[in-house]
Amino acid sequence: MSAALSVLHGVFGYPAFRGPQEAIVDHVIAGGDALVLMPTGGGKSLCYQVPAIVRQQQGRGVTIVVSPLIALMHDQVGALHEAGVDAAFLNSTLDWEQTQDVELRLQTGAITLLYAAPERLTTPRFLGLLDDLYQQGHLSLFAIDEAHCVSQWGHDFRPEYRALSILHERYAGVPRIALTATADALTRADIIERLRLEEAQLFISSFDRPNIRYTIVEKKDATTQLLRFIEREHAGDAGVVYCQSRKRVEELAATLVEAGIAALPYHAGLPADVRQQNQNRFLREEGIVMVATIAFGMGIDKPDVRFVGHVDMPKNIEGYYQETGRAGRDGLAADAWMAYGLQDVVNQRRMIDESPAGEEFKQGLRGKLDALLGLAEATDCRRVRLLAYFGEASEPCGNCDNCLHPPEVWDATDCARKLLSTIYRVHQSSGIGFGTGHIMDVLRGKKTEKVEQFGHDKISTFGIGAEFTEPQLRAVLRQLLATGAVGLHKVLLESGHSFDTLCLTDASRTVLRGEVPVRLRASTAAASGRDRKRRSPAGTLPAAAANLGQDAQVRFINLKAWRAEVAREHGLPAYVIFHDATLAAIAQLQPRTLADLQGISGMGAKKLEAYGADVLRVCGG
Incomplete structure (x- = not known):
């Protein structure tokens, strides 16, 4: 068994790597840089946690994990502790004495993974710690989580991530792995450029979440x-x-x-x-x-x-x-x-x-x-x-x-042309633009006070869309706005307030000429779930236990109650102790001995030692 698989089994309790995890882990353990795109729930954290543990066992020192959120650091460090891994974080929740303790443990090689925010990592004090570790050959790996934050094109841009280019410049030879769940081609290119990952191997998992x-x-x-x-x-x-x-x-x-x-x-x-x-x-x-x-x-x-x-x-x-x-x-x-x-x-x-x-x-x-x-x-x-x-x-x-x-799909091309023509005629008639409601009133032939005030009941397009309902017109307008065939023009009032008016764009011409068909769904407002049965009220079993037999469901409920007590004592979310799927597997197996628990997904060696006897007691074994 490889060192990576040994860690996966013994520490985390998983039987095998999923998808590209093994290739990523092997690449990083060997000292290669990597950019990993893997969907949420795909197991990104294992892609750096397993190499961190293996490289620490090889005497290469500590892994630094760049994480953007304090709450995430706390939960991940707590989960690692539950698995028997020496991990810590440095953030603003620690007092001075606690901070010094972490720094001392870092310097003495007692920490396998250290989590820190990008803002802290680039401070002179933290860089001094890293310099010392680097000179001693005890700086093993940098893991940059939520790497899309480095890109101006990403949806969670954080300027502090830009400074992480210093890792490549200052600590040559220390491998880096950047990970994110979402990045299109533009964002990927930005991540590679900003983090200096031009030589990194790119690992892209399927983005599909079939569940x-x-x-x-x-x-x-x-x-x-x-x-x-x-x-x-x-x-x-x-x-x-x-x-x-x-x-x-x-x-x-x-x-x-x-x-x-x-x-x-x-x-x-x-x-x-x-x-x-x-x-x-x-x-x-x-x-x-x-x-x-x-x-x-x-x-x-x-x-x-x-x-x-x-x-x-x-x-x-x-x-x-x-x-x-x-x-x-x-x-x-x-x-x-x-x-x-x-x-x-x-x-x-x-x-x-x-x-x-x-x-x-x-x-x-x-x-x-x-x-x-x-x-x-x-x-x-x-x-x-x-x-x-x-x-x-x-x-x-x-x-x-x-x-x-x-x-159901209907051909809305004629409706779209009439809508665009009305926007044009109204603007031509008055020299100013008008909003959605007024345009639809003119198109449908409604003689409102405002329509008569501006004389729009006299223009050629008044009432030419009377056969269309308001929801239909809104749907057409929504698509025309979405495709850029209708634009918005802001009008600023003397009061300081403003409102949007509709206007034509260069893209309007092809629709007006009938060169671009407009096809729309008849309605999307119907309630979802027509193919699903009404769910049971609150208090039903989680999905992981839905297919258990009656006796196994009782064991599952008892295990959940026990897990909740342990989680409260440890100040952690319940899933950090065991996932529902692990409890369901235990309940299904009805274990009698500690040996029966070995091999259950999520039951690593440390958790077996810490909780095995209690699990057997709860299951009646």
Whole structure:
């Protein structure tokens, strides 16, 4: 058995590497640099933790892990301690005495993995520690987690990551592994350039998460739609719901609580202690729904998140993929649900246009937004579109909303031409632009006070779209905005307020001439889950134990109760002690001896020694 496999079995309790893990681990152990793209839940941490342990056993010293979040450091170090690995972190939660203790252990070779934020790593004091280790030959490996943060094109750009180029310049010969779950070709190139990884071997796993079902619905009343989705399909489950604004987070969390759902808010405007308390509850308790801005989620390792919802559209596919990827890390069935509407397109376009960035950068952002809009408007397989964005070819999945319930499609080309003509005639008539509501009133022939005031009931396009419903017109306008065939022009009022008006663009011409067909789904607003049975109320067994027999389910429930006590004593999330899948395997096996527990996935040597007797007692062995 190789040293890497020995560590995988003995320390982490896993029978075999998954996918490209073994090739990555062997490459890094041999001293090679690597850039690893692996989806959330794919086992990225093992790709540097196993080499760190093996290289430390070979006398090469400590591995430095660059991690962007304090909470993530705490949980990962706690999990390593549970597995019997000497690990530590240096961050602002430590007092001076604790910091000195960690530094002393680092200098004496007592630490295998040390976690630190990029801001700390580049301080003179920390670099002095690294210099000493380097000169002694005791600096083994640098692991840069969430590496997309280094790129201006990434969805979580952090300027502090740019300074990590110093690792290549200052510590030549020390291998580096950079890891991320999401990076398109542009972001990958930026990571390679910024971190000086030109000689690194690139490992790209499949981006497919087959256990996640993607559903995008037309936004009508997002709150009601979300409530219906949770109550029908995920009652009692842990989930994350993303909102664009802090105010929306707090309002939606309160609404969910009123509906009897255990929900908590999370955004950067909350006091730090409240954010930490809410995050701890989400990680440590079952069935919590976190309603959050994008400030929440990076590095969250909770395996049993059963759904991720979006009531507002993200900025790009990378953000969408990263956020939805927090569902179903345990490999069991999970949902990615999003409500999407015209205002989402308007808001995202406005944020890009009003950005102080240069025009070239804005064009890059618009391209990324267009890809996400294309995914939202798609009438074919969502997964095929999503994977194609990351350069991966695939076949229709049979497990997204479009595959399960192919939408009815109608030819909206005539409607689009009439809509564009009305925007043109209204502007030509008055010399100014108008917003969505007014254009639709003119098109449908509604004689409102405003329509008559400007004389728009006299123009040639008044009423030529009377056969189209308002939802149909909104859907057409949404796609025209998404494809750039309609633009937005901001009008600033004397009061300081502003509003958006619709205008034609260069791309309008081909639609007006009928050269570009416009085909739309008839409706996407129907409730999802038509193919699923209504789920049982809160309190049912987790998905990992759903197929156990009655006696095994009793053992599973008892094991969960015991695990919760241990987790509370250790101040860790329950899944750090054992995942649900490990408990289910134990319950199914009904072990009688410690030997029976050997070989169960997730039962490493240290955990067998620490918990084996208690597990047998709980199982009645």
